[in-house]
Every structure is written in structure tokens, then in C-alpha cells.
Amino acid sequence: GIAASHQALESQTAIPQPGAEGPSRLVHVLMQPQPTLDAPPEGISLPAPSEELALLPEATGARYTEEDLLRAGAAYEDILPHNRVSRSGDDVTFNSEMNDGEAPASGELSFDTYRLSLKGYDGNETIGFTWELPDCGCGANRPDFRVGFADFPDDDWDWYEGPRDDVLTIESYAPYTTAEGDVLLVIVLVDPDEYTLKQLTIGAYETRGLGDIWSEGEPLFLDETHRMPSGESAGERAVSALPAAIDLSDNCSPVRDQGQVGSCTAFAAGGAYDYELFAIYRDYGWNHLDDYNLVSPKWIYRNTGSGCPHAGRNTAAVVNFLMTDGTSTELNCPYKNVCDYDWGPEAIADAEILRIDDWWYVFWIGWDPDDVSDIQQVLAEEKRVLVMRTNVDANIFGYQPGEVWNYEGPTIGGHAMVVVGYDNAKSAFKVRNSWSASWGDHGYLWIGYETFMNPAAQIYCCKLKDSYNPAAAARFLGLxxxxxxxxxxxxxxxxxxxxxxxxxxxxxxxxxxxxxxxxxxxxxxxxxxxxxxxxxxxxxxxxxxxxxxxxxxxxxxxxxxxVLPHIDALNPATQIVGQNIAVEGSGFGVSANGDSRVEIGDVEATVVSWANDEIEITIPPDVTQSELTVTVTAGTSNGVEFTPYPNIDALSPAVQIVGGNITVEGTSFGDSPDENCKVEIGGIEAGVVSWSDTAIEITIPAGVTQSDLTVTTSVGTTNGVEFTPKPNIAGIYPARAYSGKKITLTGTSFGDEPADSKVTFGGSVEASPEDILSWGENEIVLKVPAGAESGDVTVTVGGVDSAGVYLLVVLPPPVIEDTEQY
CATH class of the missing domain: 2.60.40.10 (Immunoglobulins)
Structure with missing residues (x-):
């Protein structure tokens, strides 16, 4: 049958490992009992313990020596349940193709049942499992298995997870031991591969690695590099403002188990980085229960030194490695076959992304600090855990929940852990270890402030910092x-x-x-x-x-x-001052803000309405031919040339005689005329005296009648403004006349026919239609009306009076009606 043995309980001492790189050690540690599972392995159905026990022959004698420990069942007592196992001497192979000579049924688990006789045994409540593995001592390919103990008082089976470190600690053997000392044990292999069990060991020690290497140059390194800057001196810091207690462990990843490998530095740095990653990506779905969201201690350990499995590493160098080289995830570089470089390109790709931004030393006793407030401040105010290294003594290995451990010496070796909180009532920091959740207080312990202030403990702490990286969110969260x-x-x-x-x-x-x-x-x-x-x-x-x-x-x-603003078109393309146009385009924004404006040249236009694709503006005064642009917060659009359309506002004076001058007032005439520019009255071009953008002085040309006056520029022709030339009497012939006498008025702008026109004598006597003999543009022939007196003669055309010209009215000559010659 399989060999079984007892290990006597010895004092807790470090176990030096040959060939280690530095003072790495394996130590015996006290573990908390492992909890039972809620259910048996799927597909396993066993008889009640009482039924199995009734099948066994009576055990005789004390059964607590290696020689007397027997394996019952299988090759010896096949009446106990078993499946898919084969035996060769003391070895039992699980998952072999043997099933009492027949091929196994599909999906059946391989398991075997043992009887151990522990009458008189009072040693450790542990059992060790020795599997045939590659000779590296590094946790290589350990099988996935379950352990079942017969609970005789309840006549049922208690199930445990198979220990990854090969030693299972239970609360007590008492409920699993009959009065005669019998223990029934079932081992179920849930791993699909084949494994051979070499030995069961009652009372096996739980062992764990240390692994921090302290070098003689460490104090200088601590003092000169990566020292955390402080914005205020220790004397100025309001330590009393810090809370009395802080516990960040809820946001830490599950406590993990370094096993017998000297990889505590990798677990400490990796655990702190796990916390940092969770703090950054928790809102995106980061999950500590997903191996793709955990860093790989194996990657960190194997890439920071060549020695394995018991060689240690320098804590600060390991933290620095996370900044310079990064780390794989646990998924792509799992913590098994620890000494093998067996990862693939996916692990390398992980490490290209998972790299911290920076790190700093926060505390070292060599700086002669007054207290531990620097550490407390990082925990309380930054909500950030710290990597620590410390010397440890033998007292730490038997740590029990609730205790506060303080270093007393002598030093067993250096160890790296993670500071996750503090409690002033305990005068201690809460620290996360890497010896599994079964050690200490669910994997944690309390270390007194006095140890941090003890130079012999050689404690330093450092914090690491990372920031959001979209490549990480995409790769590891699939976002x-x-x-x-x-x-x-x-x-x-x-x-x-x-x-x-x-x-x-x-x-x-x-x-x-x-x-x-x-x-x-x-x-x-x-x-x-x-x-x-x-x-x-x-x-x-x-x-x-x-x-x-x-x-x-x-x-x-x-x-x-x-989106930058862009003008596509102006509608209309030209417009007179004071009128509106639509600026069509895109990227204007849904509404105007403080930065929004439309300019023509350097003149800002008044905005009537604003939309993303159209702005209505009023053309402002003083605009000349210039580029129209739209400016928004994003920038200024392309410029579109805008030429304002010429427009006549008024004529000054409103009437004028031919040959006299008037000023055409308006906008956008241009600063000077070119070959296309002209002023016309009813098609007759006027002579230009002067020209500016807002005023043109012209001379009223001959032949002008009441007509529209327009200005034409290279842009186009303005609105027409009706111009009525002022009639002008150049002369009266004869200059003296009497009533009924025919006279001739010469001048301009009399019109072609009298119509609504009139000639007035002396301001009050109008010539009647009968008095008018002929009427032409430049000449009026009429008789002096009855009643006319000397005074000004005026011609009124279209309600416009000419200037008066004096006419001397005399008595008519006497009329000789009859003469006789004497």
C-alpha cells in the first residue's frame, strides 16, 4: 500500500536552502484550519461512513507509527470505493486507464479510499500529500484534487479543497476518528491528467518561503533614489487630522500563497499593483476573481533573478521592475512550474501594457523619522497601499488572529508584505502576507508601530502609482x-x-x-x-x-x-447695408456664445439668428469689399468675399437745376470710380464732381426730366431715387410787357407740356390755359395775364418752383380808335 508517516512537531526555525541567492529561507508556519466545501465533487456518491466502516476488518494495536500505518482498500481491501486507479508497490496512480481491467466510463472521476489508524495520536492536525512531480520543489503541476473525511458523529463526509502546498490543516481529527482510532479518507482527482500519489504524511509541517534580500548598499540606495517628495515638513503636517484607523483590505485582491518559493517580493509588489489596478479600473469592471485581472507573481519573480525556487529578490528592485519592464497577468503566466520560463507571447504582450508609472520610498528608519505618520498619510489620504520589507524573527510564524507582532530578533531573514491599513488603538499596521488566507487572520497580521521604528527590523516602505491606460481597459476588460x-x-x-x-x-x-x-x-x-x-x-x-x-x-x-466652421455660400451673395443675408455652411454650432461672431473685414455684423448650418446677419455700415468670416470657439472659418451692394439713401439737395450740383448720399459706392461707375438720371449720365463710398457729387446734365437717379458700380446698379430737376428761367423776352402782351420764357426743365405745371406772375397771378400759347422743355410762349403786376415770374413743374425772374409790367400803349385829319 501507499506509505504513510508522521512528522514530529519541532520548534519553529528557518530551514536554510542550499544554493539560494541571498538569505532566502523556508520556515515552518502555523496555518488556520482550512474551511470545508459546501458540496462533494460533482459525480461522486459514497456510502455513509458507517456503512464503509462496517465492511472493514477490525484494526488491532496502536496505529501511530510509520510502520503500522496501513492503507485499507484498493489492492488490499477492495471493498472500499475506488475508481480509475492503479497500484505499483506503494504508489497509487490516479486517472489511469485501469478500472478493474475495464475502460472507465465517460466523465467518471478517479478516486481512492484510505483507512488510517490514529489511535493515540496527538500531533499536528495536518496531513501531507506527496505527489510525483518534476524535481524542482517549485509547485510544478500540482494536481487539482479534493479530500473527503468521514464525519462519524454526523455519519456523512466533509470535503476540502486539495491544498496547493500539499499540506492540509484541519480543525481537529476528533470528529473523523472512531473510538478505535480509525480514520476514513477519500482522495478525488478532478484534474484530467494522470498523477501518482507517493505518500500520505500525518502531522506534516506547513512551510512557507521568505525571500527579501537586503544588500549592504541598501541604505545608500534608499537615501538617494526615489525618495517621496513632501510638500510640507513633518513638523508642519497635521498628523492629528488623520483618521484613527484605516483599512483598505476590502479592495485588495484575494490573499495568495507563495508556497515554498522565495517569491514574497513578487507577491508583495504584485499585490500592491493589484490594488492600484482595481482602484483605477473598478468602475470599468475590473475583477480580482478573474486571472486576467491579476498580475503574475511568477512573471515578476522569474524576471528579476535567476535563482529558483528558494532564491530571494530585492524588494525595491522588484518594484522598480514593474515600472521598467511590467508584468504579465496570472492568466498568461500562472503561478505553477514557477522555475520554468514557459510563458508565451500573450504574457509578453501583457507586460507591454501593465507597467506602473512611478514609485517612491515613503518610509525608512534610516531617515530618522519622528513617527510613522508618512505611512499613515499615504494610506488615509491617498487611499494607497504600500509595499514593505522587514526582518522577521521566529515569533511571526505562529501568529494568531488578533495578535500584534513586534520584531524582537534574532533575524531569521527578510520578508516582503503589503501595508493595507492601521489602527491607532492597536498602535499597529494591518499587513497582508502571502502565505495563503489560511495563515494568520485570513492571510493578514498586525505589526506594531514600534517594529517600524526599530532599526534592527530594517523596515522600508514604498508606494507605487499607475494611471488609466486605455490599452489596459481594452485588453484586460474587453472594452x-x-x-x-x-x-x-x-x-x-x-x-x-x-x-x-x-x-x-x-x-x-x-x-x-x-x-x-x-x-x-x-x-x-x-x-x-x-x-x-x-x-x-x-x-x-x-x-x-x-x-x-x-x-x-x-x-x-x-x-x-x-468641428471647424466652414462657409459654403452667402445668400444673397451681395446686399445693401442694413439689409440681411444668410451665411450658409456648417460647424457654426447650435447657438452663438461669447466667442461667436460674424465679421466682414474687421467690421462685426449684427446677428439676427444662429443655427449650425445658417446664420442670418444684418450688413453693418462702413462695410467695404472684404472677406466675410465666422468665428466660433473652435476657430475662424474660411473667408468668403463679400461686396456690399451700392444703395442710394438720399439726394441733397433733393432738386436742382440743370447744370447745378447735387450730392448722392448712400453706401457702398466704392472709394473711387472705375470704368464701370456712373450716375444716370433717366438714362442721361451725369458729370461726376467727386466720388466716395458714401457720397457722390454730380452736375445735373441737360435734357434731364423727372426720372430715377441710379448709381452703377462694378457690383451692380443701385435702387433708383426719383429726381425732379428744378425748372430754371434763363431769360424773359421782352423784359417789359403789359397784360395781354406775348412774352417768351427761355430756360430748362419746363417739361414737354403744361399738364400740372404753371407760370405765376408777381407771386399771385397765374397764367390761364388760354394765356399759354406754347410749352416746351426749354421755352414757354404766353401772354401776360390780366391783372399781372411787375414782379418775379416763376415756373412750377411737378410742384417744384423755379427761381423768380423780374418782369416789368407796364401800361398798354394807348389805342387810337379814330383820327381825323384836320
């Missing part, structure tokens, strides 16, 4: 991440490249959306790859984030894409 857009600003219609992670190799039903004036608007896709999308900025896009929809999940960028 779709938008990281960049190139260019980061453009006008609509431009092709841009959106970069990120996990878009998918092809578009399929996925979409890329830009923020639009009326909601999210879909972009036209030119190319879709897993980490890059080429898309066209939609016409309705405005400045804001970008969204991608992949597998019915929406992901928004944490950056904005800036």
Missing part, C-alpha cells in the same frame, strides 16, 4: 475604447481616422456616430478595422464626443472632436 481622432479638428465632409481598441475586424452592424445639432448623427465609413476606423465627418456634426456602437454596446470618447 471598446476610443483613444484618438486624426485630425482632431476638421470641417464637415473631411475624412478622419478614429483610433482605439476592439472595434471589430469588420463593420457589420456597428456604427460610428458624431454629435450633431439635432442629436447623434451617423458617419459614412470608408474603412473599418479592429483598432482604426476611417470615416467622413457628417454634415450636421458639431463639436463634441464621438460614439461607437459595437455589439449593441455604446462607447463614447472622453475627448471631443472639434
Amino acid at each position: 471598446t475604447i476610443l483613444t484618438d481622432v486624426d485630425p482632431d479638428s476638421a470641417v464637415t465632409g473631411t475624412e478622419v481616422t478614429v483610433s482605439g481598441y476592439n472595434f471589430g475586424d469588420s463593420q457589420g452592424a456597428s456604427e460610428l456616430m458624431f454629435l450633431g445639432a439635432s442629436g447623434w448623427t451617423q458617419a459614412t465609413i470608408n474603412e473599418w478595422q479592429d483598432e482604426e476606423i476611417a470615416a467622413v465627418v457628417p454634415d450636421d456634426a458639431i463639436t463634441g464626443p464621438i460614439k461607437v456602437y459595437v455589439n449593441d454596446k455604446e462607447t463614447a470618447s472622453d475627448f471631443d472632436f472639434v
Whole structure:
């Protein structure tokens, strides 16, 4: 049968390991009992212990020596349950193709049942399992198995997880031992591979590694590099403001087990990094129960030194390695076959991403600190755990929950752990170890402040810092991440490249959306790859984030894409001052803000209405031919040349005689005339005396009648303003006349016919139609009306009076009606 043995309880001492790189040690430690499982392995159904016990022959004699320990069942007592095991001497092979000579049924587990006689035994409540493994002592390929003990008082089976360190600690053998000393034990292999069990050891020691290497140059290294800067001296720091207690352990990853490997530094640095990663990515779904969200102590340990399994490492160097070289995840570099370099390219790819930003020393007794407040401040204010190294003595190995351990010496070796809290009532720090959750207080212990202040303990602490990395969120959480857009600003219609992670190799039903004036608007896709999308900025896009929809999940960028303003057209293309035009384009924004404006040259226009694709403005005064631009927060648009349309506001004076001058007042005539510029009255071009953008002086040309006056420039012809020339009497012939006498008025602008025109004598006597003999533009022939007196003669045309010209009215000559010759 399989060999079984007892180990006598010895004093807790370090076990030196030959060939170790530095003072790494294996030590005997006291573990807390392992909890039972809620259910047996799936597919296992065993008879009640009482039924099995009734089948066994009576055991005789004391059964607590190696020679007398017997394995019952299998090759010796096949009446006990077993399946898919074969035996060769003392070895039992599980998962062999043997099943009493027949091939095993599909899905059946391999298991075997043992009877141990422990009558008179009072040693450790432990049992060790020696499996045939590669000779490296590094936890290589240990099987996944379950252990069942017959609970005789309850006549049922208690099940335990098979220990990864090969030693199972239980609460007590008492409920599993009959009055005669019999113990029934079932080993079930749930691993699909074949394994051979060499020996069971009652009372086996739980052993764990230390592993910090202290070098003679450490004090200098501590003093000169990576010392944490402080914004205030210790004397200024308000230590009393710190809370009395802090416990960050709830956000730590599960306590892990370094086993018998000198890898405590890797577990300490890795545990602190686990905490940092969780703090950064918890809101994104980071899960400490997922091996893809745990760092790999094996990777850290094997890449920071060549010795394995019992060689130690320098704690600070291991922390620094996380910054310079990074770490794999546990998934791609699991903690087994620890001494093998057996990881693949995925582990290497992990380490390209999982790298801390920086780290600093926070505390060292060599700095002669007044207290431990520097450590407390990091825990309480930064909510950040610290990596620590310390010397340990033998008292730590039997640590019990609730105790406060203080270093007394002599030194057994150096050890690295993680500081996760403090309690002033205990005057101690809460520290996370790496000897499994079965050690200490669920894997934690309390270390007194006095130990931190004890120079012999040689404690230093350092903190590490990382920051959000979209590549990490994408790789380890499978999130779709938008990281960049190139260019980061453009006008609509431009092709841009959106970069990120996990878009998918092809578009399929996925979409890329830009923020639009009326909601999210879909972009036209030119190319879709897993980490890059080429898309066209939609016409309705405005400045804001970008969204991608992949597998019915929406992901928004944490950056904005800036839509630059662009003018497509002006409608109308030209306009008079004071009137409105529409500026058509894109990227104007849904409304104006403090930065928004429309300018023509350097003159700002009044905004009537503002929308993302159209702005209505009023053309301001003093505008000349210039570029019209739109400015928003994102920048200034392209310029579109705007030439204001000429417009006549008024004529001054409103009437004038031919040959006299008037001023045409208006806007946008231009500063000087060119070959296209002219002023016309009813098609007759006027002579220009002077020309400016707002005023033109002209001479009224001959032949002008009441007509529209217009100004023509290279832009176009203005509105017409009716001009009525002022009639002008150049002369009266004869200059003296009497009533009824025919006279002739010569001048200009009399009109072609009298119509509403009139001639007035002396301010009150008008010539009647009968008095008018002929009427022409430049000449009026009429008779002096009855009643006329000497005075000014005026001609009124269209309500406009000419200047008066004096006429001397005399008595008519006498009339000789009859003469006789005497």
C-alpha cells in the first residue's frame, strides 16, 4: 500500500536552502484550519461512513507509527470505493486507464479510499500529500484534487479543497476518528491528467518561503533614489487630522500563497499593483476573481533573478521592475512550474501594457523619522497601499488572529508584505502576507508601530502609482475604447481616422456616430478595422464626443472632436447695408456664445439668428469689399468675399437745376470710380464732381426730366431715387410787357407740356390755359395775364418752383380808335 508517516512537531526555525541567492529561507508556519466545501465533487456518491466502516476488518494495536500505518482498500481491501486507479508497490496512480481491467466510463472521476489508524495520536492536525512531480520543489503541476473525511458523529463526509502546498490543516481529527482510532479518507482527482500519489504524511509541517534580500548598499540606495517628495515638513503636517484607523483590505485582491518559493517580493509588489489596478479600473469592471485581472507573481519573480525556487529578490528592485519592464497577468503566466520560463507571447504582450508609472520610498528608519505618520498619510489620504520589507524573527510564524507582532530578533531573514491599513488603538499596521488566507487572520497580521521604528527590523516602505491606460481597459476588460481622432479638428465632409481598441475586424452592424445639432448623427465609413476606423465627418456634426456602437454596446470618447466652421455660400451673395443675408455652411454650432461672431473685414455684423448650418446677419455700415468670416470657439472659418451692394439713401439737395450740383448720399459706392461707375438720371449720365463710398457729387446734365437717379458700380446698379430737376428761367423776352402782351420764357426743365405745371406772375397771378400759347422743355410762349403786376415770374413743374425772374409790367400803349385829319 501507499506509505504513510508522521512528522514530529519541532520548534519553529528557518530551514536554510542550499544554493539560494541571498538569505532566502523556508520556515515552518502555523496555518488556520482550512474551511470545508459546501458540496462533494460533482459525480461522486459514497456510502455513509458507517456503512464503509462496517465492511472493514477490525484494526488491532496502536496505529501511530510509520510502520503500522496501513492503507485499507484498493489492492488490499477492495471493498472500499475506488475508481480509475492503479497500484505499483506503494504508489497509487490516479486517472489511469485501469478500472478493474475495464475502460472507465465517460466523465467518471478517479478516486481512492484510505483507512488510517490514529489511535493515540496527538500531533499536528495536518496531513501531507506527496505527489510525483518534476524535481524542482517549485509547485510544478500540482494536481487539482479534493479530500473527503468521514464525519462519524454526523455519519456523512466533509470535503476540502486539495491544498496547493500539499499540506492540509484541519480543525481537529476528533470528529473523523472512531473510538478505535480509525480514520476514513477519500482522495478525488478532478484534474484530467494522470498523477501518482507517493505518500500520505500525518502531522506534516506547513512551510512557507521568505525571500527579501537586503544588500549592504541598501541604505545608500534608499537615501538617494526615489525618495517621496513632501510638500510640507513633518513638523508642519497635521498628523492629528488623520483618521484613527484605516483599512483598505476590502479592495485588495484575494490573499495568495507563495508556497515554498522565495517569491514574497513578487507577491508583495504584485499585490500592491493589484490594488492600484482595481482602484483605477473598478468602475470599468475590473475583477480580482478573474486571472486576467491579476498580475503574475511568477512573471515578476522569474524576471528579476535567476535563482529558483528558494532564491530571494530585492524588494525595491522588484518594484522598480514593474515600472521598467511590467508584468504579465496570472492568466498568461500562472503561478505553477514557477522555475520554468514557459510563458508565451500573450504574457509578453501583457507586460507591454501593465507597467506602473512611478514609485517612491515613503518610509525608512534610516531617515530618522519622528513617527510613522508618512505611512499613515499615504494610506488615509491617498487611499494607497504600500509595499514593505522587514526582518522577521521566529515569533511571526505562529501568529494568531488578533495578535500584534513586534520584531524582537534574532533575524531569521527578510520578508516582503503589503501595508493595507492601521489602527491607532492597536498602535499597529494591518499587513497582508502571502502565505495563503489560511495563515494568520485570513492571510493578514498586525505589526506594531514600534517594529517600524526599530532599526534592527530594517523596515522600508514604498508606494507605487499607475494611471488609466486605455490599452489596459481594452485588453484586460474587453472594452471598446476610443483613444484618438486624426485630425482632431476638421470641417464637415473631411475624412478622419478614429483610433482605439476592439472595434471589430469588420463593420457589420456597428456604427460610428458624431454629435450633431439635432442629436447623434451617423458617419459614412470608408474603412473599418479592429483598432482604426476611417470615416467622413457628417454634415450636421458639431463639436463634441464621438460614439461607437459595437455589439449593441455604446462607447463614447472622453475627448471631443472639434468641428471647424466652414462657409459654403452667402445668400444673397451681395446686399445693401442694413439689409440681411444668410451665411450658409456648417460647424457654426447650435447657438452663438461669447466667442461667436460674424465679421466682414474687421467690421462685426449684427446677428439676427444662429443655427449650425445658417446664420442670418444684418450688413453693418462702413462695410467695404472684404472677406466675410465666422468665428466660433473652435476657430475662424474660411473667408468668403463679400461686396456690399451700392444703395442710394438720399439726394441733397433733393432738386436742382440743370447744370447745378447735387450730392448722392448712400453706401457702398466704392472709394473711387472705375470704368464701370456712373450716375444716370433717366438714362442721361451725369458729370461726376467727386466720388466716395458714401457720397457722390454730380452736375445735373441737360435734357434731364423727372426720372430715377441710379448709381452703377462694378457690383451692380443701385435702387433708383426719383429726381425732379428744378425748372430754371434763363431769360424773359421782352423784359417789359403789359397784360395781354406775348412774352417768351427761355430756360430748362419746363417739361414737354403744361399738364400740372404753371407760370405765376408777381407771386399771385397765374397764367390761364388760354394765356399759354406754347410749352416746351426749354421755352414757354404766353401772354401776360390780366391783372399781372411787375414782379418775379416763376415756373412750377411737378410742384417744384423755379427761381423768380423780374418782369416789368407796364401800361398798354394807348389805342387810337379814330383820327381825323384836320
